[in-house]
Amino acid sequence: MTMHKQLTTGGATERWGLGKLKLLAASMVLAASANAATPPTSEVNTTGLAVTDDTVNVGILHSVTGTMALSEEGSVQAEILAIEQINEMGGVLGRQIEYIQEDGASDWPTFADRSSKLLRRDNVAAVFGCWTSASRKAVLPIFEQYNGMLYYPTFYEGLEESPNVIYTGQEATQQILAGLNWIAEEKDAETFYLLGSDYIWPRTSNKIARKHIEDVLGLEVVGEDYFPLGHTQFNSSINRIRLKKPDVVFASVVGGSNVAFYKQLESAGIDLVDGDMSLLTISVTEDEILGIGGRNIEGAYAAMKYFQSLDNPNNESFVKAFKERWGEDSVIGDVTQAAYLGPWLWKAAVEKAGSFDVDKVREASPGIELETAPEGYVRIHENHHLWSKTRVGEAQRDGQYKVVFETQELMEPDPFPEGYQ
Amino acid sequence: MSNFSLSNLMTRQDVLGFVVLALILLVVLPLSLDVMRLNQVGKYLSFAFVTVGLVLCWGYGGILSLGQGVFYGLGGYALAMFLKLEASSPENTSIQSTPGIPDFMDWNQITELPWLWEPFHSFGFSLLAILLVPTVLAYLIGFAMFKRRVSGVYFAIITQAISSILTILIIGQQGYTGGVNGITDLQTLMGWSIRTDYASYVFYFVGVALLFVCLFIAQFITKSKLGRILVAMRGQEDRVRFSGYDVANFKIFVFCVGAAFAAVGGAMFTLQEKFMSPSFVGIVPSIEMVIFCAVGGRLSILGAVYGALLVNVFRTVLGESFPELWLFAMGLLFVGVVLAFPDGLAGVYQKYAAPTVDRFLDKAPLFRRWPSSTSHSEPIKAS
């Protein structure tokens, strides 16, 4: 009895909590002008989504508590910023976006539970969320069963292509291959040492890196090492690296381990700025440098698609808006930018389809272009990933990256790369 | 033992408790909740299997295990392995470089089903494994520890270390276990889809039925001679030993029962969540389950069910509305329950509501002649 009561009040309190942060009423004025062209709800929503004549509901699903909160905070901020900006411009099909935010609590079953609530109870038109591969794998069957649309922002290992997900970050080959080519040539590197945290993303990334180094570049991998998540003592492993004397260390350590690794690397006397050894990371964005400290990672290279320091008008206004909304001290990493693309890509697809229906949005998605993306031009591939450039940045003492290389062409996303499996 | 009739096994308060719980779980909740919420309740009830086991181990036996998640996880994984093999038929996995093996193995360049997985093609074997693997592990741990008289805090910390070893192993050996992602995307059970609403209803009721089986077993244990020896042991272990009992054997037995219960819970979770994750094996969920038990009342098997249910409902409500507050609430709950209500909800009920209910039962025609206490029970307190 009490159960039922508590559960239903749960639904009611959402209105008061984080559930529905109502957006600024000021933006409604702008919306009114667009109203003339607003198509009737019955036309744009034939599948019972939470769409009214003035609003459309979407979900944001990230961890705001637990160990992943530090990484996912930036994504939440970027998604909220994008939604607010879209609303100011008149919303989507004349409707203001309202978001329902759920907490995945850094726990994969919780992600599954909350996503099923968003899709079945709240009937949201799209969900922006997830960060780790584990959380995406946990919600994927639910999105496929209840036909939801997930915009997933993180660079990840690939090996997946779901009709219900748009992957706005890079898959592994996009992120890794160009970076390896560049560093092999630039540093005349012959030997590589691969290391990472012990789970699927670093292992798959290193597998692809090894194939590329050995089969394509014809160079040598002299060592490979993994650490449990949360590992904090790296001195022995650093000695292993010294023993092997690789030209390049290729690192995909994540979380708190990252901080410990770079601090201990620096104090072990391995000089990334002028030394013989270079380091190429695929896991340290500007967000992580905050915790690591610029001096400890100065001189390391990162292969990603976005750096806060990118010099183009789109990025300038994005960084400005982000800092205005979330404070002068905010930093923006690769994933934060990818999360920002989500709502914009969804808006473009909805407008192209002329409907919120998930099937129509999915059909309209391939080929959607975004000229205004902070990282530059992006386009959705048939396989639901983005065409995007790969860039290499050099970490600076102030915590920013200096872009030292970018690919001429957009890299084609290839989640199931031939010859790399 | 000859005088073991039903009235010896259950006081009329116990009977009333079982009936009320049955009404809530079988009638009230299914009628008032939609299928999604009912499915959530089903998942919370899977923790109740663990907490009932904890009442036996911890409340009665004084053995605090911080590794119940290991058994819960093993039970869940055993079933998930069977379901995953079924979902990985050669037709479903034709795009893989090796069709017919689970997708995560293919990603990890494993080209042949590991021998450890082979027997999980059989449903019968998997059901046996759910019960036996955790129980045998519990026996080994219990044998090694209790025979050497390891107890109390030491036992708690060693079980905690075991759960962290298993977590690191599962995450590290991802080619064989699915790693940190767990075993996901389970579809059918013997060809029957487990993802429909109908299946959710069926699993809910199966879960409740199994829970009642465990509750009856637990009730039997607590009211039998074994239960009284356990309590005596918890208070004065040496005196029991000097009386000629082999204390270790009783502890091993009750620890194994707790492990088997937990494993059934884990398997029910796998069925209802449709995936299994290493996050249940770690330290945090194991400790959380202890607190579910403490909230319900560490000496009350029915209280343990309510504890698991209420804390989780509370978490969902708070987590959906005020995620930041959840950890504060959980933290305060730990401290508050331990300090102020060591006997949990059941203790509160015993103190305030039980006398009134008992007077009422004196008048109720059905219960009037049922004894209000079993032949040899006295109120037991949390040490």
Add this chain to the structure above:
Amino acid sequence: MFSDYSATELGSIFAMQGFAGLILFAVFLLMALGLAIIFGQMGVINMAHGEFMILGAYITYLTSNVFADYFPALFGGYFFVAMVLAFLAAAALGALVEWTVIRRLYHRPLDTLLATWGLSLLMQQSYRSIFGAREVGVEVPDWMAGSFQVTDFVELPVNGLFVMCIAVAVTLAVYLLMFRSSWGSRVRAVVQNRPMAGAVGINTAKMDRMTFALGCGIAGIAGSAFTMIGSTGPSAGQDYIVDTFLVVVFGGAASILGTVASAFSISQAQSTMEFFLGGSMAKVLTLLTVVIILMFRPQGLFTLKVRK
């Protein structure tokens, strides 16, 4: 693995590897000492130990900011001030916790485990609300960064040396306090026979509070020192907890010598295995070995006979 190297290179690798083992030893010792005192002397398991360490780390972070803003000239020395403050803050909070929670639970040691776990959740979420979910970067003074070149090949990290010095200093201080001061003999008297200690006029309640505060204070110092080698975030304390407990239990309760011995053996085993087998495997094997040894020798390496 070694065939391609000259004797000098091998010599220096082994020297550095030995040093890496010693650093790990110092880290384990610092983590475990505070807990060992509390557990050994009071039988209380403090599950919030990691969070007390992180409190020390955040105090260090705040101190470094204050020095950078107001006394930039003295920045080189802020770390010493920070460690004292970290000790005081953690000890004060420890005393408060003992007074409000722990003292009510001495007759139920398993329950202290649950209550302090609750406390750790409260502390984690407080850090998240106050300092944000992201990790903070603690700037260390220049003299503490970098390494100390011994030969062409052997380089010793300064922060590692520093952590070792702190570990030695804290251990010595604890030893002197426990075994050479009158306060220490009173604490030990309480452990060995509480009623008798009370009867001869020792205020046992006050002893308990001070012991708990001391243990938490040492955790604060450890956390402060670890800002040089690890991360400072709301849930970073969790990374230390399993190792810490194992070191204490493996060493045996009530024995500071045991804690030292166990920290040494576990750190050497782990560091050597990491070098040969890699991080992940080394961790599992270390934990497994410790648990198996504990099954055969559950009382730990060293024990103190106590009259209950």
